[in-house]
Amino acid sequence: MAIHNNIASIARSDPVTTIAVSIVILLGLLFVALKEFFKPIGLRSTRSKPPGPRGLPIFGHLLEIRKQQNDPDSKWLRSLAQYGEMATVHLGSKTWIFLNSQRVVSEIIAKRGGATNGRSPMPISSGIVSRHGRSLLLPPSGWTERRRVMHHLLSGSALKQYGEWQELESTQMLAEYLKQPHRWYRHHYRYANSVVHRIALGERLVKSSKDLEDLQNVVTFFVGSIGRSTIDWFPDLDRLPRFMQFWRPYWERLGNWNEGIYRSWWEPVKQQIEDGTAPASFVRDVLLNKDTKYTGSDQDAMYVAMQLIEAGSDTTREALNIFIMASLYYPRAFKKARSEIDRVCGSNAKRLPVLADMDDLSYICAMVKETLRWRPIFQLTPDHCVTSDFDFEGYHFSAGTGFVINEVVVCNECEDPEDFKPERWLDGHEQDAAHGLLAVRWRLFINIARLVYCFDYTAMGPIDSRILNHHSTDEPFPVKVTIRSTAHEKLILEEATRLGVLQFAECRM
Structure with missing residues (x-):
């Protein structure tokens, strides 16, 4: 009552002050209302959650997570390890639980996948940019049908065929290295794209350099769109009337x-299938085959095929770039790898390594794993969203909470994490792709083995192993590539001629 009387007294004596006070009160009420409306999922329950840093009202730690994208040391992500194996972070109206150890990743993502296989809504990157077509960002209802048809890629006969294509395409990559060594980073992408292009669409890659650059840029811009817009962090804003969504034109x-x-x-591949002239492929024999009964639309099918190509191409390209960087910084590991291959294939360029040599090249297998551990391709991946409430080790996680693998911290869960040491993987499980890492792509094996065997690398300017400049079609760091010997040059030319790929390597100059 006293407060009301004071306000009335002020109103009679000073109208300007009254207006100012009213505005302050209204702004305060608006702030409280917005704070309540956008309250992070993790704060809507009072039950116990893992500790974590305090953030700003409403926005949480959005500023920090955006700054870390340009921080080669990933200081903010590393700082989350101080809170233990899990850290709770609020980002807009979302709550993410950062998983900071391999143990909790296994327990929550692998063993409780039935409850953590969702995705939080991302109206921009998943909706507008991806047309709800990229399964990476979709909830179970969106990717179940896509995953069903993708399983056809894992049959025994298919995997054998893929191995033969890998050896052929890697031989062309060696010839491209020989003919145009200064474009080494482009050869990585051409190789990776060609293998997965043949798997998905049935033909060897005949696209121009401009076509390849465009597809690489598609990946770059898509990845760059994830979390870039405030709308992805406050997805309820997507419910506003369309005329109020001023952000849509840019993203559309x-x-x-x-x-x-x-x-x-x-479209060309689809036309070939309709004409009956298409070669065997995932698209012809599975995706658009009437017996498979894929239930998605034509646009859905297109996104299934193209995301297979873009994902398979870009990760392999980046991993090979990381391998080159490691070779420059840790020549001892490179020499040890070469010594192992020389014992198997002969130091005098007797023959190229093949996939069948994997059991005899344990150090190369270990180098593949260490390449992926040393510099994780993705520091963060889309969250694994809780689809139903569950408890874990005294904590309660409400539906809608997101779990995120803190790759930088998890991959540093070893002795001397900044050192490139393939030896840490020499544990008898070198050839087991699933042992010790979340994912290992053995497409790297054949290329790393052959590049170590045939080429030498020298830094041609200042380089920083933390800065890889992946998201560019330019050279990621300055490198001079030279053929190991005239005997190795002759071996490459002979193999490329025998497999009929030398002409393709020469015409790309």
Whole structure:
């Protein structure tokens, strides 16, 4: 009552002050209302959660997570390890639980996948940019059908065929290295794209350098869109009337461009299938085969095929770049790897390594694993969203909470984590892709083995092993590539000629 009387007294004596006070009160009420409306999922329950840093009201730690994207030391991500194996972080209206150890990753992501296989809504990157077509960002209802048809890629006969294609395409990559060593980083992408292109669409890659650059840019812009817009962190804003969504035109232009690039790859293959002239492929024999009964639309099918190509291409390219960087910084490991291959294939360029040599090249297998551990390709991946409430080790996680693997911290869960030491993987499980790492791509094996065997690398300027500049079509760091010997040059030319790929390597100059 006293407060009311004081306000009335002020109103009579000073109207300007009254207006100012009223505005302050209204702004305060608006702030409280917004804070309540956008309250992170993890704060909507009072039950216990893992500790974590305090953030700003409403925005939480959005500023920190955006700054860390340009921090080669990943200081903010590393700082989360101080809270233990799990750290709770609020980001806009989302709550993420950062998993900081391999143990909790296994317990929560692997063993409790039935409850943590969702995705939080991302109206921009998943909706507008991806047309709800990239399964990476979709909830179970969106990717179940896509995953069903993708399982056909894992049959025994298919995997054998893929291995033969890998050896052929890697031989062309060696010839490209020989003919144009200064474009080494482009050869990595051409190789990776060609293998997965043949698996998905049935033909060897005959696209121009511009086509490849466009597809690589599709990946770069898509990855860059994840979490870039505030709308992805406050997805309820997507419910506003369309005329109020001032952000849509920019993202729709990006989505239209993305779809246009996809269609330039997709339509010719689809036409061949309709004409009955298409070679065997995942698209012809599974995705668009009537017996498979894929239930998605034509656009859905296009995104299934094209995301297979873009994902398989880009991760392999980046991993090979990391391997080159490690070779420059840790020449001892490179020499040890070469010594192992020389024992198997002969130091005098007797023959190229093949996939069948894997059991005899344990150090190369260990180098593949260490490459992926030393510099994780993705510091963060989309969250694994809780689809139903569950408890774990005294903590309660409500539906909608996201679990995120803190790759930087998890991959540093070893002695001397900044050192590149393939020896740490020499544990009798070198050839087991699933042992010790979340994912290992054995497409790296054949290329790392052959590059170590045939080429030498020298830094041609200042380099920093923390800065890889992946997200660019330019050279990621300055390197001079030289052939090991005239005997190795002759071996490459002979193998490329025998397999009929030398002409393709020469015409790409």
